[in-house]
Amino acid sequence: MHLDSAFTGDDxxxxxxxxxxLREAFERALHLTRDRKADxxxxxxxxxxxxxxxxDTAEYLRRCLAEIAPTRVFLAPGNHDPFAxxxxxGQMHPLPSNVTLFxxxxxxxxxxxxxxxxxxxxxxxxxxxxxxxxxxxxxxSGTHLLLFHGSDQEHxxxxxxxxxxxxxxxxxxxxxxxxxxxxFHGKLQGPHYAxxxxxxxLNISQDGEHTASxxxxxxxxxxxxxxxxxxxRYVVADLDVSPYADSSSLESAIKxxxxxxxxxxxAIFCRLxxxxxxxxxxxxxxxxxxxxxREAYPGCDLVADFAAFDxxxxxxxxxxxxxxxxxxTRSRMAAASSAAEREELATALKLGLLAFARKRLHQ
Numbered sequence: 001m002h003l004d005s006a007f008t009g010d011d012x013x014x015x016x017x018x019x020x021x022l023r024e025a026f027e028r029a030l031h032l033t034r035d036r037k038a039d040x041x042x043x044x045x046x047x048x049x050x051x052x053x054x055x056d057t058a059e060y061l062r063r064c065l066a067e068i069a070p071t072r073v074f075l076a077p078g079n080h081d082p083f084a085x086x087x088x089x090g091q092m093h094p095l096p097s098n099v100t101l102f103x104x105x106x107x108x109x110x111x112x113x114x115x116x117x118x119x120x121x122x123x124x125x126x127x128x129x130x131x132x133x134x135x136x137x138x139x140x141s142g143t144h145l146l147l148f149h150g151s152d153q154e155h156x157x158x159x160x161x162x163x164x165x166x167x168x169x170x171x172x173x174x175x176x177x178x179x180x181x182x183x184f185h186g187k188l189q190g191p192h193y194a195x196x197x198x199x200x201x202l203n204i205s206q207d208g209e210h211t212a213s214x215x216x217x218x219x220x221x222x223x224x225x226x227x228x229x230x231x232x233r234y235v236v237a238d239l240d241v242s243p244y245a246d247s248s249s250l251e252s253a254i255k256x257x258x259x260x261x262x263x264x265x266x267a268i269f270c271r272l273x274x275x276x277x278x279x280x281x282x283x284x285x286x287x288x289x290x291x292x293x294r295e296a297y298p299g300c301d302l303v304a305d306f307a308a309f310d311x312x313x314x315x316x317x318x319x320x321x322x323x324x325x326x327x328x329t330r331s332r333m334a335a336a337s338s339a340a341e342r343e344e345l346a347t348a349l350k351l352g353l354l355a356f357a358r359k360r361l362h363q
Contacts, residue, residue, distance in 0.1 A: 003048040025199035044182030045078020045149030058091035066096035073099040077122040078149030115142030132164035138175040146179035178222040199229040240276035247284040269299035
């Protein structure tokens with residue numbers, strides 16, 4: 001859930017609205033639990049952001065979870081909400097009678113029904129790189145389910161930190177029929193586990209499905225279904241600037257494109273990338289445009305990613321300082337030893353050419 005996320009980089013009003021949307025998604029999950037007459041409601045970690053949550057969140061969670069009694073609730077803390085006596089989990093004590101908190105870094109059994117056992121494990125630190133199962137094996141007869149927070153080491157998303165790694169084979173080897181897992185923010189299913197994803201996307205990179213997983217167990221067989229939960233989504237779209245020779249025509253095109261995509265401002269967040277080859281006369285004031293877009297469409301952004309200059313033509317324009325600058329910088333880019341160095345040189349090339357042309361900076 002990541003309740004109380006900071007949403008840094010956006011204004012305070014936008015962040016407050018997004019935090020309300022996270023609570024609304026949590027409440028939709030609780031309503032879904034009641035509507036489906038589920039026997040249990042399970043959270044596989046990152047229920048809240050430990051760095052920002054406090055007593056208000058503790059009381060909110062205590063109230064909401066108590067309201068779905070007698071449905072049982074099982075909480076397995078993750079790396080963003082690790083258990084500690086001073087954490088929000090600690091502040092929720094005494095827990096409602098229907099709530100079980102897995103507050104140790106070892107799997108512990110809870111009987112769900114005859115022949116059905118849930119084993120849960122909770123994180124107790126923000127940087128847990130030890131294997132999630134670590135040789136653990138379920139004991140007893142019947143069907144066994146797992147609930148924990150960790151990383152499927154074979155399907156790591158780009159930029160995602162590895163926390164309590166595991167493999168599908170380890171789940172099967174432990175004797176579990178299915179594992180309910182948290183950490184990845186997009187829906188992902190393996191033969192013996194499922195990530196439902198975060199109920200709401202938290203940033204532009206989270207374009208996967210955001211669901212609740214519905215686990216049904218009967219006669220030893222486990223069935224997994226998914227129910228969409230999100231009311232918000234992030235979109236990346238491109239606009240080719242090449243047809244527009246002046247800033248006013250481009251501004252009109254930007255507004256028209258955004259209006260067609262962001263049909264629900266505050267629920268759809270678009271990053272509009274300006275791409276293509278810009279006409280030599282085009283000189284947009286992107287800083288002002290970006291400010292106006294964020295005012296009209298909260299959470300949206302404008303990114304300049306277009307080619308303002310024909311580098312090949314400039315490089316061969318003759319014995320000019322500009323041509324020499326392009327030749328030298330492109331030569332250094334070709335010889336660069338790292339992606340970071342190439343990116344730095346590309347930025348220098350772009351800013352240098354804008355300075356030669358006395359144009360606005362589009363950074």
